[in-house]
Amino acid sequence: MRLLIDVGNTSLKAVLWHNQQAQPADLNNLPWPQITEVVYACVGRSDLLKKLLAQAAKHHIACYEATVTKTLQGLSCAYEQVSNLGIDRWLALIAGFTLHPNQACILVDAGTATTIDVLTSEGQHLGGWILPGLDLMTSSLTQNTQRVFDDEKTPFENQLGKNTPNGLKNGALVATIGAVEQAKLHLGVQNSTKTVQIVFAGGYGALLQQQFEGSIFDSLLVMKGLNFWRDLSKTS
Ligand SMILES: Nc1ncnc2c1ncn2[C@@H]1O[C@H](COP(=O)(O)OP(=O)(O)OP(=O)(O)O)[C@@H](O)[C@H]1O
Ligand SMILES: CC(C)(CO)[C@@H](O)C(=O)NCCC(=O)O
Numbered sequence: 001m002r003l004l005i006d007v008g009n010t011s012l013k014a015v016l017w018h019n020q021q022a023q024p025a026d027l028n029n030l031p032w033p034q035i036t037e038v039v040y041a042c043v044g045r046s047d048l049l050k051k052l053l054a055q056a057a058k059h060h061i062a063c064y065e066a067t068v069t070k071t072l073q074g075l076s077c078a079y080e081q082v083s084n085l086g087i088d089r090w091l092a093l094i095a096g097f098t099l100h101p102n103q104a105c106i107l108v109d110a111g112t113a114t115t116i117d118v119l120t121s122e123g124q125h126l127g128g129w130i131l132p133g134l135d136l137m138t139s140s141l142t143q144n145t146q147r148v149f150d151d152e153k154t155p156f157e158n159q160l161g162k163n164t165p166n167g168l169k170n171g172a173l174v175a176t177i178g179a180v181e182q183a184k185l186h187l188g189v190q191n192s193t194k195t196v197q198i199v200f201a202g203g204y205g206a207l208l209q210q211q212f213e214g215s216i217f218d219s220l221l222v223m224k225g226l227n228f229w230r231d232l233s234k235t236s
């Protein structure tokens, strides 16, 4: 059984991976005797991660930190400075590459930030974008203007706004949708028979997924990437 840990800027997420399945992990009551290894990825700072790694060491369990490399099996990273790419983005790419072989993908992780990464059917990462997440888009406007206000009960909708909270929330949503549309242009899906698999993850992934026909939402995308990273980096 593997303990998989994904440390973001806002939260730490962990799952237990056993028999090709993810089970929720209770961090206050981990089944250490059954855990064979700890695999983790970290873009943020975390005292909780330090505590978990210390506990693993006490139980003599090997810990592996996922890193970005120029290539991994048939997958290649677009960044010149590969260590600058967020590991969560690399893991989403690894998951897309492994789960959708020979298929062009757009990986969208919509949390605190929204990241969009473009992957060709040959496994080449073409690059991507980092946008403020939907909440950051709206809060940066309410905090830096006098008259732009939000409203808890206003949903994000792909429509024109006819009041301030609508204008604000819908603006954030369509900006994000527009960025995903721009990503498609880099894969030449217009005027061609090529298809692209758009995969959404993260807190706002399910909402965004509804905006793109044929797209999928996978709440475990980064965790799956972490699990594949460990398998693939063992054999490369
Ligand atoms: N149903 C939902 N469950 C969790 N978060 C949601 C949901 N709907 C919207 N959100 C928003 O998604 C964001 C959390 O996203 P996510 O869980 O992907 O973490 P994250 O922001 O990526 O954190 P980190 O950067 O720490 O990984 C928050 O802004 C939250 O308001
Ligand atoms: C963009 C975030 C914060 C998303 O979690 C993370 O992937 C990160 O810290 N990235 C580093 C910068 C980059 O990916 O170019």
Ligand SMILES: [K+]
Pocket: 008, 009, 088, 109, 111, 202
């Ligand atoms: K994240």
